Amino acid sequence: MDPMVRWETGATERLQVAALELFTTQGFEQTTAAEIAHAVGLTERTFFRHFSDKREVLFYGQDQFVQVFLDGVDAVPSPAAPLEVIASALRSATAFFPDGRRPYSRARQTVIDQNPALQERERHKLAGLATAVAGALRERGISEPGATLAAESGATVFRIAFAQWIRAGEERSLADIATGVLDELGHLTRRPLPDPESA
Amino acid sequence: MDPMVRWETGATERLQVAALELFTTQGFEQTTAAEIAHAVGLTERTFFRHFSDKREVLFYGQDQFVQVFLDGVDAVPSPAAPLEVIASALRSATAFFPDGRRPYSRARQTVIDQNPALQERERHKLAGLATAVAGALRERGISEPGATLAAESGATVFRIAFAQWIRAGEERSLADIATGVLDELGHLTRRPLPDPESA
DNA sequence: CCGACTGATGTCAGCCACAGACATGACCGT
């Protein structure tokens, strides 16, 4: 193309942008990988060199997100209750989604919510996150099954909070919402019977 | 073939058996759908009439399992703490996996554990279970996010217990293991700091 | 300053998952 520049830079990012755009306007299944690639002047083969599969174009970069979670785990001094560690991880993770990112997250989630295959991948990524956190908890001396229970609970809290964060009309920060959900989790096992009058 | 019988009966089950056998001996990716079908005298096209996709041959029938979980939810009188409802659901669900089923579950899980695509599907099914249970909890008057938190926690307990149940050498019943894990969950938010002398 | 090397890309060929359309033939009720 331009004789001075052999390739445009940031092929990965350009592909991601084009993919979200196409998925939004015509749907995930109705969009072919070749179509996305051609939209940014590349070929299908190159698309698959950047992303291991078609779904991954929407999830690429989440490994970085896992690291933020783990940083939050490491941020709390070592002998601590599992829930405290989880709270720290959530603080760290939620900081990764400032309010400015909300519109993008909403658009992305709209696409995911309309495709079972994408929901599968999303759950899978979150499961990987929980597995990583569970490993970190074990290294802190928390034994199984407590480590996995805590990690999965943290992932669940994040998921619920995130879903609320991108809901239409919601304006609280992700951190604030997550704090509230985590609080609910704390009540889960403590809550007494609502009414002793039960049959 | 046999002029008296046009088709062998139970095509779905025969396909499932052949699939597990082939996946075990040569791996999931190395086995084509056509291969499975031909192993039981059918064609690839027929395979996809029985299962929506290749992975589904290992998961077909789980909708029934969800129902067992929901039956457990309904089995406890209406005003009850979320954790009690979850406990009931777990009792009901674990009864669905008697010890005689353990060898089969082990073989199946071995295949799943070796394949990311299958793990994805497994998580997806479990997520669907949690969603269904959360809905049932909401109908019992438990509001969000408590309903989802409780349902997801129950699913996590089941997952952990199930993984332990099929571990080599494990001989306790699934119900016993699940009870223990659920107990751990109860301690999660209550547990004081571990021994400061740890490590 | 040149030639080997690297790295992102294109090209080509092919496998396989999966789906639509239509044909077949045993069974079943009437």
Next chain:
DNA sequence: ACGGTCATGTCTGTGGCTGACATCAGTCGG
């Protein structure tokens, strides 16, 4: 006997995804 149903087979096509090989700008050692 006949028409409908239903599980299956056959044929054909699309798209996800991969291996092998070519290309060619920039880079770096000599």
